[in-house]
Every structure is written in C-alpha cells, then in structure tokens.
Amino acid sequence: MNHHLTVSRVEQHGASCISFEMDAPFTWEAGQFVRITKPDSEVERCYSISSIQPPLRLAVKRVPGGQLSNWLNDHLKSGDILEVSSPAGAFTLRPGERPVVLIAGGSGITPILSLAQEAMKAGRVVHLFYASRSPEEEIYRAQVDALSHSPVFHLQRHYDSEHGLPTQHHLASYADMEADFYLCGPGPLLALSERALEHQDRVFVERFVGKARTTVDVLEPTQAPATFSLWLDGRCRTVPYVRGRTLLQCATDAGLKPRSSCESGFCGSCMARVRQGDVLMRSSEALTMNDKMGGMALLCQSIPATHGPLEVDADNTSFRLSKRQGLKPGHARFAFAAAVIIMAVGTAILRLT
Numbered sequence: 001m002n003h004h005l006t007v008s009r010v011e012q013h014g015a016s017c018i019s020f021e022m023d024a025p026f027t028w029e030a031g032q033f034v035r036i037t038k039p040d041s042e043v044e045r046c047y048s049i050s051s052i053q054p055p056l057r058l059a060v061k062r063v064p065g066g067q068l069s070n071w072l073n074d075h076l077k078s079g080d081i082l083e084v085s086s087p088a089g090a091f092t093l094r095p096g097e098r099p100v101v102l103i104a105g106g107s108g109i110t111p112i113l114s115l116a117q118e119a120m121k122a123g124r125v126v127h128l129f130y131a132s133r134s135p136e137e138e139i140y141r142a143q144v145d146a147l148s149h150s151p152v153f154h155l156q157r158h159y160d161s162e163h164g165l166p167t168q169h170h171l172a173s174y175a176d177m178e179a180d181f182y183l184c185g186p187g188p189l190l191a192l193s194e195r196a197l198e199h200q201d202r203v204f205v206e207r208f209v210g211k212a213r214t215t216v217d218v219l220e221p222t223q224a225p226a227t228f229s230l231w232l233d234g235r236c237r238t239v240p241y242v243r244g245r246t247l248l249q250c251a252t253d254a255g256l257k258p259r260s261s262c263e264s265g266f267c268g269s270c271m272a273r274v275r276q277g278d279v280l281m282r283s284s285e286a287l288t289m290n291d292k293m294g295g296m297a298l299l300c301q302s303i304p305a306t307h308g309p310l311e312v313d314a315d316n317t318s319f320r321l322s323k324r325q326g327l328k329p330g331h332a333r334f335a336f337a338a339a340v341i342i343m344a345v346g347t348a349i350l351r352l353t
C-alpha cells in the first residue's frame, strides 16, 4: 500500500547525502525500509528507515546516474509530498540477550542506526564498526555521537582517508564474539565481513543491490502440481500453479496478496514456511542458514520441487527464528509425538507401581 507523506525536514550530510523526515500513518520495525516513487514517473527505489519511532527518517546518498537519489538530493524540500510504500523487510532485530555487533559502511548506516537504537532500548550491548570514506562524508555523525554517551555502546569509526580500506585486521576483534551480527554497506565491505565472520552462525545481511547477488537456474520438475495450498490471513487457499511462474506470482495471479516487496530475493519480505512438500529457490540470499533449517522459503523465488502436494504458510512469516526454534514442521510433530509417548509410558508405570 502506498501513502502520500509530507516532508517535514531536510538535512544535508556532506556533499552527497541528505536525510529527511516525514510523519507516517504506520509503524515499522527497526531495520525495515520503504519504497519511494519519483514524482510523475514509475521510478521507485527502496530506502532504509533510520528512526525507530515517528517521524519516519530516511537518508539518501547520491548514486552516480541514480534517477531518484539525485533528484531527491537536488530538489527535495520541506512541504513536498512523496509517495511512500508501507514498510517492509526482514533485516530486523532477532530477540535475545546476546550482544549485537553492527557493521556499516557509508549509507549502510541507515538501517544499522535504527537497529542500534532498538538493541540498546532492549538493554543489549552494542558494538558498531562504521566505515566512511572521510569524516566529511560520514552520515548521521551527530546521531552516532549521541549514542556514544551510553556505556553499552562501543564505537569503532573507520575512515578510508586515514586508515585505508577496511581489512580483516580491522574486524578481528569481533570475529570470536558470541553475538548477533548485522551487516549493511557496499559489496566489498560485506564480502570482507562475511569472510571475517564465516564461522559465526547468526549473521544477518542487508544488501543495497536491486537484485539478489547470486541466483541459480532451477529446473522445473517434469510434472508440476496443478495447485498448491497457501495459508494466508488465517485461511488455507488452493492456488492454481502455472509452470514458469513463482509461487508469489501464482498467488498474485489468483488475486491474493501475500507480503512481498523487492520480488528479487533480497529483502525477505515474502518469507513463508513450507509445511508440506519441497520447493526450489532461484535465490535464497535473504534467508539465514537457520531460516532454511526452519523450513522457510522465499515465495518470490520458489517453484514446486516435485509434483507432490505442496503447502506453504505465508502467515508464519516469523523472522525471529533462533537456532533452537528452527524446527521443521515434521520435526515438531515428531517431538510432540515423542512427548505424548513419554507421558503415556510414565502414566502406565505409575499405575503399575
């Protein structure tokens, strides 16, 4: 759903970035984004939200040749009205008590800033590694400085102009921490961070790219099911499956509206749990290993893997899977059955004694 929001304040950050605020009729989770449509055009782009409560605050950095980022930087002023989508995205804070390590580069600070605020509000220790080209190009400097007054906030600023490009050495102090990790920034910083944290199992990444970075060609099964079952809004619907279409496209064709945003496999908005059967995904980049082990799939990237029955649950879009909660439905049923058997055996033993 799109909204028309009035811009209330525009602030310049260095030569090539602005932030601005708008009052919004919706709430959002720290780390989510909205999509903005350029006036009188069909150009739209996603921008992360950097505030955790109203007003909605976004930062937009100029992208060379970028149609919307340059227009916003050149023309946006207080009082303008922008078309803005409802918030979406799964780059949100997983619950828990572990410290949170945030690694941000450039405008990647926008969702990271809101995650830092949310984590600190929950009483968690936060470590932020924030890389910018130079002090002049640092975005949200005052807001980051404000967080630094808290004893639970630990900041490592990195300026390429002073320290050179970040290396694994700069991230070494985080590599063995028992923590949840959130990464957002340019591709090279993400690649570097993922290498430095490769043995960590709770690493969540937000990418700037408009499409998933890695996709695979998936071969459709020779016999696809005629329909699949989709749980949505508390009801199970039977959706016709059309070969060559993704589960999301089939659901949309059938007039249904499961949650989605990028439709390119990187935002995670269309996550759903596979209850029965199996799917093939072109890309699963928005999913963590635990999401996959928990039976989650991206509807916008999925097709049926076999011609057997397929049931997916778009209501079960919990982005909060932890390692222990990540049971597949089959495993959960097994655990329940085991518990019933143990209780029955226990009762029988008590009666015999």
Ligand code: FES
Pocket (backbone or CB within 6 Å): 259, 260, 261, 262, 263, 264, 265, 266, 267, 268, 269, 270, 271, 286, 298, 299, 300, 301
């Ligand atoms: S809609 Fe973004 S990953 Fe599917």
